[in-house]
Amino acid sequence: MSTPVFDELPAPLRSVQTRPLFVMRLDVKPIVIVGDTPGPFRRVGIVPSGTFTGVRLSGKVLDGGSDWQAVRSDGSTALDVRLILQTGDGTNITMAYRGIRHGAADVIQRLEKGEEVDPASYYFRINPIFEAPAGKYEFLNRVIAVGTGHRFKHGPVYSVFEVL
Template sequence: MSAPQFDALPAALKSVQVRPLFVLHLDVKPIEIVGQTPGAFRRVGIVPSGTFAGERLAGVVLDGSNDWQTVRSDGSTRLDVRLLLRTDDGTNILMSYQGIRYGEADVLRRLDNGEPVDPARYYFRINPVFEAPSGKYEWLNRVIAVGTGHRFPDGPVYSVFEVL
């Protein structure tokens, strides 16, 4: 049995629809270097605060969040992030995501040095997952999300989208 050709699939299987969920800005302290480990070069970003805002939810990122990074041999950085969000109405929501940031060596060096870089010059994508309590935001528990990011000197900004 052969796989169907992409152009022969129904329209609903040929594209992905998204809608904006929120814009997330993280304040990140200077990166803490762990260094070369048996698996890869490791570093950690401590996230003391941040904000998120969208049509259906908005609020702040609480202190204690973090971004564990693996700098791989191909020059890409794999992100492993855990955030605690607090909505404007006081609900705590867990948000975790994996991500990849990759680009030409010069572009990544400029990012690491806090220099301005056009976000179109490198790849920076995430896949958030949420854990929300019962109530107003429990719908987040059933959302697949994707995001695209950009690294500013004080931390990243992400446009996060719900996949429909």
């Protein structure tokens, strides 16, 4: 749907272009429940491993990552994740992202029980930021990324895209 305001903008300002960066699969241990806090209902997912595969970088996710989740009063879950990616050539890259997951209560309930649900039946998006050393992967330091996720029984899978 077009509006007069957008129609007047130069083409590069009317849409967002992306290109695939990688697909990442995370293994997550059973969620640690902290519970009700003065803020949100807090829980933490410990990430012992995972993999990522793309044209420009691929490798494994090192043990030690975590996903600090805040379950909000509206039923949505805010994610705050820190990971270390290790490329196939041994380069370590940090990846931090925030995200939001929400959907109909019955869909989220099934999802959290480990049941398969249609990825189109709920919203699951992330915004990664990277820190890489000088060299082959330093381009990541200047990238804004977005991702779409799907939760499987043992952890999420994300399609991560570089915003051009």
